[in-house]
Amino acid sequence: MRIVFMGSPEFALPSLEKLHASAHEIVSVVSNVDKRRGRGGGASPTPVKARALEMGLPVIEVQDLSAPSFVQELQTLNADLFVVVAFRILPPAVLDIPAKGAINLHASLLPKYRGAAPIHWAIINGEEETGCTVFFLNEKVDTGRIIKQERTPVGINETTGDLYERLKVLGGDLLLETVNEIENETYSTEVQDHSKATPAPKLHTEDCRVNFKEPAIKVHNKIRGLSPFPTAWAELDDLKFNMYRSELGPDNESLKPGELRMVKDKLLVGCDDGTVELKEVQIAGKRRMSGKDFMNGYSGIGVLH
Template identity: 40%
Template sequence: MTSPLRILFMGTPDFAVPSLQALLDGPDQVVAVVCQPDKKKGRGRKLQPPPVKVTATEAGLFVLQPDNIKTDVFFKQVEEIAPDLIVVVAYGKILPASLLRLPPMGAINVHGSLLPKYRGAAPIQWAVLNGEKESGVTIMQLDEGMDTGDILYPVAIPIEKDDTAGTLFDKLAHLGGRTLAKAVELMKLGQLSPIPQDNTKASHAPMLSKAQGHIDWQQTAESIHCIIRGLDPWPSAYGFLNDKRFRFFAPELVAKSATEAPGTVCQADAQGLLIATGSDYLRIREIQPEGKKRMSVQACLCGTTIVPGDLFT
């Protein structure tokens, strides 16, 4: 029987919580947690702890929130904790080489894509934006690059036609926790073989911007379908009608060649908005008028006039 590992966990957002919980539920010991500092949020601009800190505090764990992880002070703190392994899940900063070399078993990461595809900050969103048919998580050995370390344990799942970045995020967060637990078990048994990434097959997933959400209706219905889903819930896809911004959600492909100008509303009823694109039609079932909450198109039409012939720009 192998001895329990001393694990230092580094993570910050919701995506990392299932992985932390999986370690807490397992046979090893999470000796400390490192996450980003609290941030001001909401109208009151009150300091809010990140989700990982909330989970760690509830579990009675020691939490560190350094502004800078490249200092001698932080290195000595980690040295005193003496972890056997560092586990990183969406921490938000690249670890320096000194930290990567410190634990006997190094540092591993849970990444929300099938590496080497979609290295970077927004792998889940870009997989949906690009119309991928599958995604997954990769347990990788960390190095000093951006998601360039050796692959240890990848697990794939399909991307469903109605998946959004938000629903896929939740699926991969929980898959990440389960996969991490299995990978740590295999590491302890010496049964994981690192596989170098093929850099010729690498693609990148940079952070998203709000400007990416402005829909070009000249694109195909299939492309816009992916854009709306990939930008849901943030930053969301949008268009303008009478100088008012409308955000679009829950798209449905309608395979019928469009004859109207792209962006034209062809139907507006309880079933949604049928909008012409550069190729085929798209039915929008949920919408968010400017200054209001997200709602069904049926609810929107009770208070907002959108009629056939209107043109979204």
Template identity: 40%
Template sequence: MRIIFMGNPEFAVPCLKCLAQSDHHVTAVMTNPPKKMGRDNKERRSQIDAAACELNIPVIHAGLLNSIDLIDQLTELNPDLFAIVAYRVLPKELLLIPSMGSVNLHGSLLPAYRGAAPIQRAIMNGDKVTGLTTFLLKPSVDTGDILYQEKVTIHPDDTYGTLSERMSQIGSSLLLKTINNLMEKSITPVKQDNSIATQAPKIQSAERIINWNDNAVNITNKVRGLNPKPVAHTTLNGKWIKIFHASLVNENYQLTPGTIIERTKMGLLIQTGEGGLFIHSLQKEGKKRMDIQEFLQGASIKEGDQLGT
């Protein structure tokens, strides 16, 4: 089967590699154009772009998805299928090109968590189980008929990074299974129940800020769900601090939320709206990420100081 693969982030790389090693022919990879990022304003490619180059697969840098030039370019490749993982919403004009349609791999058990941040939001909401779905693509976001699903357990110590990596490996096998069985016409698509659909929009900047009036369970889940990016934030004396790793302390304290209850050689214990939060790893504004012990060696922070100020 002739496949055009579309994706951007690291999550999509195992799928591309799996298809490249299969009996199918990945004729091209479509991804976002390189863009200048960081303090050095250096041009950076997507992870999928780099992976495709390593695999010697031609890369299409797509700007406007409804441009006539792009439509003509994809049509000339005569694909049987588009395989999409963590990419943009395709316009109808592109969906008409492949003879067998387009398959998407999504990081949730649809119709739950439709949108750009399903893995992060599952962790942030304290879910114990999530999953992966392959489905036929429609112009509207994550609404197409379901082909296959596979459940994935969320471990108590999972972060967005660890869970995403594990799901990307499971998803690569699920996507290949889907494509093989589509070719054999042995799948019966199932319509989604829109009445039970939930949304997982992109994480907004305001959501990264820790509200210390919230309980310790919710704050811990936020820290886990935003690690390694975009990372939960708080402030101390007007300076931003990113918190990468924290754990719940099931004890009730009577201090103002955000107050440093205890400073030890092992870390900081913070009062929340209910329970305590022990910080293990963080990053000061303008500094590198560090373990709490390294942070405390040069910090004047003391018990009674207030985070979120």
């Protein structure tokens, strides 16, 4: 089939690579415009654009998805299918173009975790299982008919970064299987049960602040669900204190919520009903380090809030 691939971040790369290596033809890759990265730095392409150019694929950079010139350019490509991975909301004028429709790879088991941050929220909420879904796009975000899903367990200490690396590969395989079924017309679809939908909105800085008056499991899930980005944090001695990796600690230590203490070479923090071990942390202005290394050089009050 003739395919237009749309995506920008690294998550989309395995999908792009697997489609490129298949019998299908990627007639164009659509990605966001180059972005200035870092203070004083020059503009750099999205990971998808950079990889597409390495492969020798034509690239369309787009800012306004509704621009008539963009819509007309897509129409001239005579694509059978649009394949979307971690991109933006397509307007109806774009969705109507391909003969076989537009499909999207989403990093959750829809209808759960509709929105911009499905991996983060699955871990924050302590899900023991998640996966990827390929579905037909329609005008409402993440609500289209499901074509195919793949499930995977979530480890108790797995971070969003860990799961992201696994799901981008799992999703690439699932996407290629789905595209092949669409070509062969062997696929079937299932309507989403909207009553089971849960949101996965974008996370902002204040959403990432940790409340140590909550149970230890909630604190642990929040830390790993926000790692490596946008990062769980609290205040320590009026400085921002980031937390990247944690494990559940013993529940027989008498620590007040937010209180830090070294116990058998482990940095523990008190929670409502137990403790969490902080394995990788960072105080403002310093590098990331183990909890033990941080406490070796620490002389403050020792209470997170």
